[in-house]
Amino acid sequence: MYLTEIHRQPQDRSLRLTWSDGHRAVFDFDYLRGYCPCASCQGHHASEVKYQPPQSPVTIDSVEPVGNYAVAFAFSDGHGTGIYRFDFLRSVCPCPQCAGTSPES
Numbered sequence: 369m370y371l372t373e374i375h376r377q378p379q380d381r382s383l384r385l386t387w388s389d390g391h392r393a394v395f396d397f398d399y400l401r402g403y404c405p406c407a408s409c410q411g412h413h414a415s416e417v418k419y420q421p422p423q424s425p426v427t428i429d430s431v432e433p434v435g436n437y438a439v440a441f442a443f444s445d446g447h448g449t450g451i452y453r454f455d456f457l458r459s460v461c462p463c464p465q466c467a468g469t470s471p472e473s
Contacts, residue, residue, distance in 0.1 A: 370454050374431055374439065381427060385457065393463040401426045401443050403460050404450040417456070 373386040381397045401422040404410070410417055427444040434440050434451050442448040458466070 369458060370436065371439070371457070376428060376431060378427065381425070383428065383431070387454070387458060391458075391461075391463075391465075393461045393466070395457075395462060397426050397428050397443070398422050399460075399462060400428070400441060400452070401445070401447065403452075404447065405452060405456060406447075406450040408449060409447075417460075 370388050371385055372388050373384070375384040377384060377394075380394075383395045383397070383400065384392065385395060386392045398421065402419045403417055404420075405417045407414075409420060422443075422445060424445070426447075428441045429444055430442040432440045432442075438451045438453045439457075440448060440451055
């Protein structure tokens, strides 16, 4: 499964994501920052990504594709090393349909 659309909604501080199966969800910027999968945020030996809320509200300054399997976000707090695989984003999807399937559940 892959993402077919990423639409930044700065006025709402969110991203709207659409997957190849038609599923759509809205991700708050802080939510995405809290689930940053990079080693600095999760540790070098983390077996699962844990939600860690940002210290202050963030925005997403840019979205860059990483191959055909992931995206990277540049956050307003200067952080931008996390690579968010499409399957990982789906696993932490905050929509009501997916609720309860995130790693922190």
